[in-house]
């Protein structure tokens with residue numbers, strides 16, 4: 508990955524997309540926005556006591572940093588729905604945890620605080636997807652679903668797709684005290700300690716099971732709970748925190 512800076516905004520980019528300048532993307536940190544604590548500072552979601560004007564200002568900072576015409580996002584519900592984005596969609600006006608498009612100039616955004624933001628791109632099909640994947644998303648295999656939707660409706664080939672898996676709870680901090688009830692025996696291989704789960708390995712394997720090549724997948728490997736200096740962590744803040752963004756779109 509590469510760290511970028513635009514004014515006070517700090518964001519990361521995946522190396523795996525570096526040979527594709529037509530793909531615009533960034534995984535933003537909490538730096539460079541206008542929100543005061545505990546949402547400091549680049550909070551992209553209206554949550555708790557946050558002020559709508561701060562969120563709107565932060566979203567516009569993200570949009571301008573990446574030079575996109577507009578941003579679109581969904582109401583995230585930890586489901587497995589992947590929605591195609593066209594001009595008829597209003598930001599926040601629909602429920603989905605995955606977004607995909609072939610339109611240019613539109614930044615697909617997911618909002619994160621411990622869950623994985625996953626970006627998918629097929630250069631030949633000129634199609635991009637951005638997925639919000641928490642542990643429920645893994646259990647429901649939203650990543651496999653996203654590869655399927657992009658293949659069936661946008662002309663993508665799983666063997667061509669590239670993926671970046673962003674900062675989220677690492678195997679150090681993805682603690683589940685009710686593993687059997689929450690995951691079950693099918694996921695036993697991802698249990699790295701009695702109460703810890705390697706969600707990054709699980710996501711990689713789900714993408715591979717959907718037909719992707721292992722060497723087409725980059726895991727950033729930054730744990731949100733360990734790095735609250737950079738990211739929002741729902742668990743570290745016991746819920747009282749903001750959301751950072753993973754954004755991708757096609758250059759107009």
Ligand SMILES: [Zn+2]
Pocket residue numbers: 676677678679680681730731732733
């Ligand atoms: Zn950690």
